[in-house]
Amino acid sequence: MFQTTSRCNAKCVFCPYPRTNELFRHGTMSNALFMKIINECALNAPLIDAIIPYLMNEPLMDKNIIKKIEIIKEKIPGIDLHILTNGMLLDKNLSDNLIASPIDWVGISFFSLNKEKYEHAMGIPFEIAKVNVTNFVKKALKKRNSEFVMITFFKNDDIDDEDIQQSLDYWKKLGVKRIMHYEKGISRAGNVPLIPSPVNKKMNKCDSIWTEEMIHILDDGSVILCCMDWERKHILGNVNNMTIEEIWNSDSYKKIRAVIRGKAPIENAICKYCEMANF
Template sequence: PTGMLQKDFFRQTIDEIHKELLYLIFYFQGEPYLNPGFLEMVRYAADKKIYTATSTNAHYLTDENAKKTVESGLDRLIISIDGTTQDTYKQYRVGGNIDKVIAGAKNIVKWKKELNSKTPFIFFQFLVVKHNEHQVEEIKQLAKEIGVDEVRFKTAQVYDYENDPNNLIPSLDKFSRYKKDSKGVYQPKNKLANRCWKLWHSNVITWDGLVVPCCFDKDAMHRLGNLKNESFKTVWHNDNYKQFRSELMMGRKNIDICANCSEGVSVWQ
């Protein structure tokens, strides 16, 4: 199910874990600016000295929202922009409008200057796939013209990578998580080492309180606990968590979300 993270539940969770929490990411399979309480929650975390980050398609970065974003204390803002022209952008961002993305980025840059603020640090995130790899240099130039702080090129996770039915895997090897084997079939570059730092470092909490291992569990199927019913500390040390960690250490390839994971592979270029 989908829904909105509620402010009361958010505050309750932050109050419980803020002393151990260093970094808070405000996104998981959704657009944060659709939540009317989003920036209030950012401010709440920022006031507790927690580093905050979010990722957006920038379609809702109006002048007003851009000002509120800078005022919220948000530390890092990732703007997903997977093309420099509308024709290229819409191939992956179906229904999206590149002009809105560019306008949103300009609004944030403007308000950082107006309010004399160093934050948020603004990233352009460019997911490199076959249809946009020819615009790698163009996105660098666009970011420079707007005043974006940094461009990051992200490699794409392809579910059916052996067949690549949507023709997503780029021809530029440095931007691909996959390479062809001796039979000419794409395989992940990594060797699936039975390790994962994330299971001892972080997790995902969904809007309705579910705790899942990481962002690769996009449908929240590996449920380790529920903060609506138990404390974070209890979940972190419970049998479900211990079992999942043990299973990964014994055979990562046997866990669906881990078998096509980027652990051990360069995701950012």
């Protein structure tokens, strides 16, 4: 999982981005670094199940994302490749190009079909997003297959069972088979002000399905612990001057894995405030 750009065009109240946006400089991953990552992955292709050019960002803000998708699939044909997007930028041209690309599937976060609730939660124009996403879904399901699109949303204080049912009915009517709706949002290890975070005194494992198998690379090459590490408190290496394999097997990674597995104190880890920490 990596950023080709660090930018996002939304201001979702359930996401840390609006708060952490000003903490770090933003940029686009250099072509040299992108190719270094993909070439390393190609060399280790039998060990890799998926590549996700998305992390704490809006991937479609990278104007060259389609070309990069093509490069990834050309270098590693058998890899599972997908992105998650808010869909705002899916105009006709980008939709057509994304559908025609070799990407395996696209996940779209669409909070609500209520205009007021949607705009309050996501900070982007509802009508544009709805039209773009709806048109994309119709085209995608016609030209690709029923697994190509996934829609996600969740309940919170603004979204009740009626809202959830409205969303389910709408997307199912369009033919969407993959719909993920969650009972609540999470604090992202204490990084979302509106959502209370736990205070864990210990942990024995992480409930994230990717804990032991996914690396997270920022646009500048920095490797962070996971998608909860919005304040970059655990920098485990940099792909500019190390290989992915070197970082994955580094002492820094071994130390934080000891925390995750309950073999070292949790005090200085973001896991202390994370809902994924299991004790």
